[in-house]
Amino acid sequence: MQKRQIAFVVYPGFQSLDLVGPHEVFSRAETYAATIVAPESGLVRAESGLPVHVAHGLADLDPAGFDTLIVAGGSGVYAARYDRRLTAWVEAAAASARRVASVCSGTFLLAEAGLLDGRRVTTHWNRARRLAREYPRVSVDPEPIFIRDGRIWSSAGVTAGMDLALALMEEDLGQRVALEVARDLVLFLRRPGGQSQFSVGLWSVRPASDPIREAVSSIHSAPGARHDIADLAEQAGLSTRHLQRRFTAEVGIPPAAYVERVRLEAAQRALEEGGDPVDVIARRLGFGTAETLRRAFHRRLGVAPSDYRDRFRSALRGSS
Numbered sequence: 001m002q003k004r005q006i007a008f009v010v011y012p013g014f015q016s017l018d019l020v021g022p023h024e025v026f027s028r029a030e031t032y033a034a035t036i037v038a039p040e041s042g043l044v045r046a047e048s049g050l051p052v053h054v055a056h057g058l059a060d061l062d063p064a065g066f067d068t069l070i071v072a073g074g075s076g077v078y079a080a081r082y083d084r085r086l087t088a089w090v091e092a093a094a095a096s097a098r099r100v101a102s103v104c105s106g107t108f109l110l111a112e113a114g115l116l117d118g119r120r121v122t123t124h125w126n127r128a129r130r131l132a133r134e135y136p137r138v139s140v141d142p143e144p145i146f147i148r149d150g151r152i153w154s155s156a157g158v159t160a161g162m163d164l165a166l167a168l169m170e171e172d173l174g175q176r177v178a179l180e181v182a183r184d185l186v187l188f189l190r191r192p193g194g195q196s197q198f199s200v201g202l203w204s205v206r207p208a209s210d211p212i213r214e215a216v217s218s219i220h221s222a223p224g225a226r227h228d229i230a231d232l233a234e235q236a237g238l239s240t241r242h243l244q245r246r247f248t249a250e251v252g253i254p255p256a257a258y259v260e261r262v263r264l265e266a267a268q269r270a271l272e273e274g275g276d277p278v279d280v281i282a283r284r285l286g287f288g289t290a291e292t293l294r295r296a297f298h299r300r301l302g303v304a305p306s307d308y309r310d311r312f313r314s315a316l317r318g319s320s
Contacts, residue, residue: 013076073104124157
């Protein structure tokens with residue numbers, strides 16, 4: 001069986017996890033053969049200082065013939081994108097590849113090569129504004145973990161590259177294989193591309209005290225249960241006034257706002273992964289009515305739940 005050839009592009013100052021994470025994913029399936037290429041062969045140092053030996057320089061490889069081209073991100077991309085040999089090689093490889101992908105700020109190199117004009121892409125949230133400013137022809141969405149626009153795929157930073165690689169694998173080999181690889185790598189949850197970079201684990205602060213940790217834990221364990229201020233206060237063993245004050249101080253937002261955001265993320269997952277009607281999801285997750293869920297979606301995400309589901313599914317089909 002002929003293997004699918006994958007080219008990983010790195011350069012001095014690349015983010016090591018942008019290479020190693022996706023590389024590990026693809027290495028778990030015999031279907032793939034990976035090649036790492038840098039401007040020059042030899043020792044290439046990642047931005048963390050990790051030395052990586054790269055066997056192939058640009059002059060060693062014909063850019064044609066790769067099935068998938070993946071460009072790593074990293075702080076070194078800001079200099080690497082102006083290496084005309086590198087951008088020319090990337091452009092040539094992309095011309096014959098079935099699909100092209102970037103991890104994190106690898107989008108800057110693809111944008112400089114002219115491959116992202118008119119495309120919707122994502123990148124690490126902290127670099128999205130700069131990407132949009134420097135490449136105004138690119139539509140930059142800092143929210144999703146990864147995006148597919150036709151044959152162009154892009155992902156947020158570091159660990160999101162593994163989610164991207166699993167999605168590419170699922171496209172090639174099916175969901176069962178991708179899930180088996182995720183389990184093998186002990187990835188607790190294979191995140192869908194439509195999930196926000198600003199998930200609970202990123203936007204929330206771990207509470208400092210046991211009573212508030214107890215309240216937060218109860219919200220996450222059952223998002224659809226009753227979580228009004230009196231219920232949370234009873235679980236935490238505090239007065240309602242004391243709970244409100246301490247929760248806001250330790251977590252950064254009031255209890256009601258936290259409950260809504262956790263429920264909203266649960267609703268996003270339900271829309272992404274299942275086919276239940278919006279009103280059923282709303283009742284199950286504590287919103288009460290479909291209209292309440294719609295208002296929360298519009299306020300937080302700027303779209304209706306039905307549009308969110310359609311957008312996520314169309315992204316999996318390959319449209320923007």
